[in-house]
Amino acid sequence: MKKWTTSNIPSQSGRTAIVTGANSGLGLETARALANKGAHVILACRSEERGKQALDKIKYDKPQGSVELALLDLSSLESVIKFTQSFKTQYNTLDLLINNAGVMTPPASKTVDGFELQIGVNYLGHFALTAGLFDLLKQGNDPRVITLSSLAHRWGKIELNSFSDISNYNSWREYGQSKIACLMFAIELDERLREAGISMKSSSAHPGGTKTDLQRHNLMSRVLDFMYMEASQGALPSLYCATELSSVSGSYIGPDGWFEMRGYPAPAKIAKQVHDKDCRKQLWDATEKMAEINFDVS
Numbered sequence: 499m500k501k502w503t504t505s506n507i508p509s510q511s512g513r514t515a516i517v518t519g520a521n522s523g524l525g526l527e528t529a530r531a532l533a534n535k536g537a538h539v540i541l542a543c544r545s546e547e548r549g550k551q552a553l554d555k556i557k558y559d560k561p562q563g564s565v566e567l568a569l570l571d572l573s574s575l576e577s578v579i580k581f582t583q584s585f586k587t588q589y590n591t592l593d594l595l596i597n598n599a600g601v602m603t604p605p606a607s608k609t610v611d612g613f614e615l616q617i618g619v620n621y622l623g624h625f626a627l628t629a630g631l632f633d634l635l636k637q638g639n640d641p642r643v644i645t646l647s648s649l650a651h652r653w654g655k656i657e658l659n660s661f662s663d664i665s666n667y668n669s670w671r672e673y674g675q676s677k678i679a680c681l682m683f684a685i686e687l688d689e690r691l692r693e694a695g696i697s698m699k700s701s702s703a704h705p706g707g708t709k710t711d712l713q714r715h716n717l718m719s720r721v722l723d724f725m726y727m728e729a730s731q732g733a734l735p736s737l738y739c740a741t742e743l744s745s746v747s748g749s750y751i752g753p754d755g756w757f758e759m760r761g762y763p764a765p766a767k768i769a770k771q772v773h774d775k776d777c778r779k780q781l782w783d784a785t786e787k788m789a790e791i792n793f794d795v796s
């Protein structure tokens with residue numbers, strides 16, 4: 499694959515996109531690039547103050563497209579429902595959903611609904627959000643759902659019991675679990691879309707190592723900062739999945755360089771366990787039960 503950059507993004511004029519966690523790091527750069535190419539981008543952020551600052555940063559570039567802020571706290575399923583309900587009062591369709599927000603290795607803590615914070619925010623919140631917006635995505639033009647995973651998915655293992663039990667908390671293990679869950683969700687959603695004959699794309703992206711606020715809880719990661727890419731480059735795999743006309747549903751895209759830590763978008767290595775169809779189905783079914791959501795892909 500030739501070096502793919504933002505200059506390859508076709509016009510996004512007329513497209514409506516939601517980017518979660520758009521006030522910093524990869525989300526901000528993803529939203530900025532989409533708006534610069536003409537999209538209307540909804541910055542779905544949990545903090546009004548930080549969200550407004552992000553709006554100002556993007557507007558400063560005088561983008562071709564437009565941006566607005568909508569409040570969304572992925573650590574609360576009630577907030578996810580409020581967000582989708584409010585979105586539906588203003589929009590009939592959605593073209594792009596970028597499930598980007600995330601937390602990494604925080605101290606042991608739980609979401610409002612009693613889930614371990616990383617699985618709750620990174621995975622469950624986005625599952626619920628995608629389910630809530632699914633009808634609008636079906637009405638979209640070349641609709642796509644992009645869910646952020648990580649190199650950390652490779653050590654991730656699904657342990658359904660640990661979703662709401664933090665008595666044996668290990669921050670890196672739970673982060674890996676949340677990111678393999680995100681990748682399994684993207685792949686399973688793709689398969690269900692194909693089976694249902696729905697022309698929507700579901701892909702996953704990872705940004706290798708990118709300098710952002712994600713490392714805030716982790717001194718070791720911050721020490722490695724010098725190896726990391728700038729957020730504008732780290733956002734390219736997400737942007738590739740979101741906009742490249744030839745991108746394939748069900749793909750997993752990351753940087754093509756050294757150990758997938760740096761570089762330009764290319765197909766990335768998927769851990770073997772992601773291909774376990776039974777495990778993906780169990781995860782989907784359990785998630786529906788835990789989040790009390792019926793996500794019927796039809």
Ligand SMILES: NC(=O)c1ccc[n+]([C@@H]2O[C@H](COP(=O)([O-])OP(=O)(O)OC[C@H]3O[C@@H](n4cnc5c(N)ncnc54)[C@H](OP(=O)(O)O)[C@@H]3O)[C@@H](O)[C@H]2O)c1
Pocket residue numbers: 518519520521522523524525542543544545548570571572573574597598599600601602619620646647648649704705706707708709710711712713
């Ligand atoms: N940076 C990397 O090297 C790297 C590597 C692999 C994967 N990733 C993935 O990339 C994604 C983006 O991370 P980033 O590196 O850009 O980190 P970041 O700069 O910390 O951005 C994370 C975003 O998620 C938001 N967020 C956190 N908790 C939330 C919640 N409960 N509800 C709504 N939004 C919430 C944050 O909002 P606040 O500002 O309000 O906290 C922030 O906007 C994550 O999914 C991460 O796992 C990053």
